[in-house]
Amino acid sequence: MEYVYAAMLLHKAGQKVDEAGVKKVLEAAGVKVDDARAKALVAALEGVNIDEAIEKAAVAQVAAAPAAAPSGDGKAEAKVDEKKKAAEEKKSEESAAAGLGALFG
Numbered sequence: 001m002e003y004v005y006a007a008m009l010l011h012k013a014g015q016k017v018d019e020a021g022v023k024k025v026l027e028a029a030g031v032k033v034d035d036a037r038a039k040a041l042v043a044a045l046e047g048v049n050i051d052e053a054i055e056k057a058a059v060a061q062v063a064a065a066p067a068a069a070p071s072g073d074g075k076a077e078a079k080v081d082e083k084k085k086a087a088e089e090k091k092s093e094e095s096a097a098a099g100l101g102a103l104f105g
Contacts, residue, residue: 002031003041011050018042 006025007017015021022038 002026002029003037007041007045008050008054017045017050 003022003026006022006029009025010017010021019035019038019042022041023033023035026033026038
């Protein structure tokens with residue numbers, strides 16, 4: 001992931017995204033650089049409009065986000081979630097205990 005971040009940083013700074021640049025950014029961040037990964041990243045980005053790709057990703061993320069129903073302060077939902085978690089944990093503990101009981105007859 002750090003390789004992609006390096007490429008995005010170079011692009012945002014107006015620099016050419018090439019192997020040397022990616023390596024410099026990663027080395028400056030204290031990352032041990034794998035030359036093959038840097039080369040593969042640059043090859044994969046060849047001919048890609050990074051600004052367009054970022055925009056498409058942002059639009060897709062917004063479209064995929066579920067619309068939140070307006071609610072009060074959310075405390076009721078949190079309490080329901082806590083009760084569900086507690087019930088699931090209790091069931092898990094009970095099934096574990098039953099499994100152990102079977103071991104001892």
